[in-house]
Amino acid sequence: MNAVILTISDKGSRGERVDTSGPALVKWLQAKGVEVQEPEIVPDEQDLISDRLIDWVDRQDPDLVLTTGGTGVAPRDVTPEATLRVVDRLVPGLGELMRAKSLLITPMAALSRAVAGIRGGTLIINLPGSPKGALENLEAVWPAIPHAIAKIRGDQSDCAVN
Numbered sequence: 001m002n003a004v005i006l007t008i009s010d011k012g013s014r015g016e017r018v019d020t021s022g023p024a025l026v027k028w029l030q031a032k033g034v035e036v037q038e039p040e041i042v043p044d045e046q047d048l049i050s051d052r053l054i055d056w057v058d059r060q061d062p063d064l065v066l067t068t069g070g071t072g073v074a075p076r077d078v079t080p081e082a083t084l085r086v087v088d089r090l091v092p093g094l095g096e097l098m099r100a101k102s103l104l105i106t107p108m109a110a111l112s113r114a115v116a117g118i119r120g121g122t123l124i125i126n127l128p129g130s131p132k133g134a135l136e137n138l139e140a141v142w143p144a145i146p147h148a149i150a151k152i153r154g155d156q157s158d159c160a161v162n
Helices: 021-031 046-060 080-085 092-103 108-112 131-152
Strands: 002-009 041-044 064-068 116-119 120-125
Touching: 002 021, 002 131, 021 064, 021 131, 041 046, 041 116, 046 064, 046 080, 046 116, 064 131, 080 116, 080 120, 092 108, 092 116, 092 120, 092 131, 120 131
Parallel strands: 002 041, 002 064, 064 120
Antiparallel strands: 116 120
């Protein structure tokens, strides 16, 4: 499996804040045996986020794209809208699962607008901007990710375990 990570942060893109979420996700994924490119940072601009997602998916065809940041309710939080622009199909259960698991930790999880979807053969998942939140949310959905990617990539085997 291969993945790319996009951090969405105005301050991070201007060098005013060190990105800790992207590197934390890289380390976590690499421990799972996932090949990960160096994370990139863009500001909270819907067009820039969408353009970067389209470029990665259409030119590099990664199995998985993770975004971190911009999933809340602040005026500049536009990652879900940018993602919705580029996906062909939604995978709402992943966002629902992340929120359900996060609600066990913090009531602020109810404010997450994170989405997940498919573009071509790539699964795109929005994660929170904090390293702790990003990792907790990724851990919540990880058991389903390898199977989802296999199916997205055309695996025709039965889904049932029994």
